[in-house]
Amino acid sequence: MSAIGDVWSFLTTGSNWTGSSGIWTRSMAHLWISLVATTLAAAVSLPAAIWLGHRRLAPVLSVGIANLGRAIPSFAVIALVLPISISLGFGLGFWPTCVALVALGIPPIFTNTYAGIVGTPADSTEAARAIGMTERQLLRRVEIPSALPFIMTGLRISTVQIIATATLGALVGYQCLGSFVIEGLAQPSRARDRLLTGALLVAAMAMFVDYLFNRAEARLIPWRRTVR
Numbered sequence: 041m042s043a044i045g046d047v048w049s050f051l052t053t054g055s056n057w058t059g060s061s062g063i064w065t066r067s068m069a070h071l072w073i074s075l076v077a078t079t080l081a082a083a084v085s086l087p088a089a090i091w092l093g094h095r096r097l098a099p100v101l102s103v104g105i106a107n108l109g110r111a112i113p114s115f116a117v118i119a120l121v122l123p124i125s126i127s128l129g130f131g132l133g134f135w136p137t138c139v140a141l142v143a144l145g146i147p148p149i150f151t152n153t154y155a156g157i158v159g160t161p162a163d164s165t166e167a168a169r170a171i172g173m174t175e176r177q178l179l180r181r182v183e184i185p186s187a188l189p190f191i192m193t194g195l196r197i198s199t200v201q202i203i204a205t206a207t208l209g210a211l212v213g214y215q216c217l218g219s220f221v222i223e224g225l226a227q228p229s230r231a232r233d234r235l236l237t238g239a240l241l242v243a244a245m246a247m248f249v250d251y252l253f254n255r256a257e258a259r260l261i262p263w264r265r266t267v268r
Contacts, residue, residue, distance in 0.1 A: 043232060043236055046232055046236060047233060047236050047237050047240060049233060050233040050234065050237045051063070051237060060215070061219070063220075063237075063241070065215070066215055066216050066217050066219055066220070067217060067241060067245070069214070069215055069216045070203070070206055070207075070216040070217045070218070070242070070245065071203075071245065073134060073137060073138055073141065073206050073209060073214065073216065074141070074199065074202050074206050076138055077138050077141035077142050077144075077145055077202050077206070078141075078145055078195070078198060078199045078202055080138070080142045080145075081141075081142045081144075081145030081146045081149055081198055081202075082145075082149055082195060082198075084142070084146055085145075085146050085149035085150040085153065085194075086149060086153055086191070088150065089149070089150045089151075089153035089154040089157065090153060090157055090179065090183075090184065090187075092154060093153065093154045093155075093156070093157025093158045093183070093187075094157055094175070094178075094179050094183060096158060099154070099158065103150070103151050103154060107147045107151070108143075110144070110147050112143065114140040114141070114143070114144050114205050114208055115140070115208055115211070117139060117140035117143050118136045118137055118139075118140045118208060118209075118211070118212055121135070121136040121139045121140065122136045122212055125139075132212050132213035132214070133209060133212055133213040133214030133215075134209070134214055136212055137206065137208065137209035137212060137214050140205070140208070141202045141205060141206060144198075144201055144202060144205055145198040145199070145201065145202050146198075147198075148193075148194045148195075148197040148198040148201065149191075149194040149198050150194070151194065152190040152191060152193050152194030152197070153187060153190060153191050153194055155187075155190055156186065156187025156188070156189070156190025156191055157183050157184070157186075157187045159186075159187070159190070160182060160183045160186040160187065161186070164182055164186065165178060165182060165183070168181070168182045188261055189257070189261050192253065192256065192257045192260065192261065195253065196250060196253035196254075196257075199249055199253070200246045200249060200250050203242065203245055203246045203249060204242060204243075204246055206218065206242075207221060207238070207242055210222045217238050217241050217242045217245070218238060218242070219238070220234045220235065220237055220238025220241070221234075221235050221238040221239055223235075224236070224238065
């Protein structure tokens, strides 16, 4: 049977969709950890990048620190956090994986947001100050709207990377779409139906989320469509 036939057979078998190890449950778990990690990464990155960008403080140092998440492999972060999570009673799976995903998600959000705020045209900020805007008003009405395309791009890149990397959670006991990949590799016969289905579902989820971000950008940043 071809690879496509294997995947189709796996997807059309009703029993593969139900239960705690079914496609639906694992897809929701994969989506959930990705959502939590992206939210936490944004909560850490956005305020810091906006404030530092507005103040034009330490551009090289700020971006360098934020990029540490890219320098350390995600699986290494999981391995480092795992014993701490167990000792604190948080257990296997979710939290060690989530910490690694947050570290991975911070750099794209931070660097894009910082660049967007710093890149606000000088004549716009000067005009805003000339008409009496406070620093808070300048940030809210001029700099953040100007940086919005960069912010959305950072969030999109971060979210897609997190969804793709969340498959590593299966290595530490988190039941997600990566579990299908691990199970497929673990079987002597290399059950490619499970392996390929897991990989394709992760890819499909990442592409769908990317599409949603593109649609959101079209609505939130209408002037970008005009420029294009």
